[in-house]
Amino acid sequence: MKKSLLARNNDLANTQRQIEILSNGIFKYELPTFANKIKETNQFPLHPNKLEILQLNLGYMCNQVCAHCHVDAGPDRKEIMTLETMNQCLEVIKKTGAHTLDLTGGAPEMNPNFRWFVEEASKVGVKDFIVRSNLTIIRANKKYYDLPEFFKKHNVHIVSSMPHWTRGKTDKQRGDGVFDKSIKALQMLNDVGYGMKDSSLTLDLVYNPSGAFLPGDQQALENDFKKALKEEFNIDFNKLFAITNLPISRFLDYLIASDNYEDYMFALVEAYNPLAVKNVMCTNTISVSWDGFLYDCDFNQMLNLKVNSTIKHISEYNEELLQNRDISINQHCYGCTAGAGSSCQGVVA
Amino acid sequence: MSKSYYDPADLRKFGKITEWSEELGNKFFDYYGKVFEEGALTAKEKSLIALAVAHTEHCPYCIDAYTKDGLQRGITKEEMMEAVHVGAAIKSGATLVMGVQMMNKVNKLEM
Numbered sequence: 001m002k003k004s005l006l007a008r009n010n011d012l013a014n015t016q017r018q019i020e021i022l023s024n025g026i027f028k029y030e031l032p033t034f035a036n037k038i039k040e041t042n043q044f045p046l047h048p049n050k051l052e053i054l055q056l057n058l059g060y061m062c063n064q065v066c067a068h069c070h071v072d073a074g075p076d077r078k079e080i081m082t083l084e085t086m087n088q089c090l091e092v093i094k095k096t097g098a099h100t101l102d103l104t105g106g107a108p109e110m111n112p113n114f115r116w117f118v119e120e121a122s123k124v125g126v127k128d129f130i131v132r133s134n135l136t137i138i139r140a141n142k143k144y145y146d147l148p149e150f151f152k153k154h155n156v157h158i159v160s161s162m163p164h165w166t167r168g169k170t171d172k173q174r175g176d177g178v179f180d181k182s183i184k185a186l187q188m189l190n191d192v193g194y195g196m197k198d199s200s201l202t203l204d205l206v207y208n209p210s211g212a213f214l215p216g217d218q219q220a221l222e223n224d225f226k227k228a229l230k231e232e233f234n235i236d237f238n239k240l241f242a243i244t245n246l247p248i249s250r251f252l253d254y255l256i257a258s259d260n261y262e263d264y265m266f267a268l269v270e271a272y273n274p275l276a277v278k279n280v281m282c283t284n285t286i287s288v289s290w291d292g293f294l295y296d297c298d299f300n301q302m303l304n305l306k307v308n309s310t311i312k313h314i315s316e317y318n319e320e321l322l323q324n325r326d327i328s329i330n331q332h333c334y335g336c337t338a339g340a341g342s343s344c345q346g347v348v349a
Numbered sequence: 350m351s352k353s354y355y356d357p358a359d360l361r362k363f364g365k366i367t368e369w370s371e372e373l374g375n376k377f378f379d380y381y382g383k384v385f386e387e388g389a390l391t392a393k394e395k396s397l398i399a400l401a402v403a404h405t406e407h408c409p410y411c412i413d414a415y416t417k418d419g420l421q422r423g424i425t426k427e428e429m430m431e432a433v434h435v436g437a438a439i440k441s442g443a444t445l446v447m448g449v450q451m452m453n454k455v456n457k458l459e460m
Contacts (some may be wrong), residue, residue: 146386166425209421213417213420213421214421215421216421217392220392220393220422221422223394224423225423272446
């Protein structure tokens, strides 16, 4: 299995280096910076709208090492949210105005206190309780085989990555054997009622392009996924979210190594859609890292761009003060405003 | 720096053709956009036809554009290659069917 950028001592494990790359080169002489672009439509500085989603990253440890991972997650990553930070998060969940709680990672299930946290958080009664499961974790070890039942018990909304309905494309992005394990896991989720017609248990899939190109039409992709997965594997799911790969971390490394970086950035800028800016997820989300720091989104978290606020940590959380901040932006933000836009919930425009 | 008649970066400038003939350029792009919308054929089918024609027309810009377009639509490489074979088959068939003209001529001229 491949290692994370961090374990390989790759230059891009340094977030400052990533920001240098994104801030210079073609953005010095050929393309407008994201800040200048949103100034054209008087949308700078970007401010939050109403908070809707609280996204918690339970740790960067993962059983997979996906080629495009913006978290640089993998088995060698040891950053894990502690019980103390989880308790601080629970206090915030009790008082937040957000209607959605979104747990992500790494593989959030690998956090040793994951089940306890889900049980406690589900007692609070948020409207939509999401766990982003990579699917293969359900088949990784016997101790995870009952996860579908556990998710069902707590009425968790499952969102899982699936880059294609073919084995070759999926395994190329996510690792050898991932497709077969994912199919098995999806069938296990269907067996307990997830994604089935007339069931209240929601199973959504996330599509990320497996290369240096943007996602196509979300609805058309969903139709193709539904047809192929039903016909070949008798799998049902609810919605497909098409998410653009942002040029950071491992995907940035891939873009540079494959000499696709400039073309990709041109494609993002060319597809810029000012209407998507209004609904980018940083305007309705707070992202909390494994160590409790606060970010405008998961991508800013991975670039270590903390919120522009006096409130920096979950232990000092104050929703009202946080709402007054300017959102941190850089050229990676073009990834969320290309075409129909992109967010953890799919298209936004 | 090497020079070439085709620069892949020129594809990004395609829209600039309107600058020297705005009305005709706009009419072309309106038409072009309309052609590729969902219709009696799906947008995916149209993308594969465009890819095949791009090859038969030997248009490097079009090959780049419709390969990427196909990937964005989730079209597999096997589907793309089959489309290219359709183009190749028509090209070779179009060549070979001319052989009938050659045969006709030979039959007319020979005793």
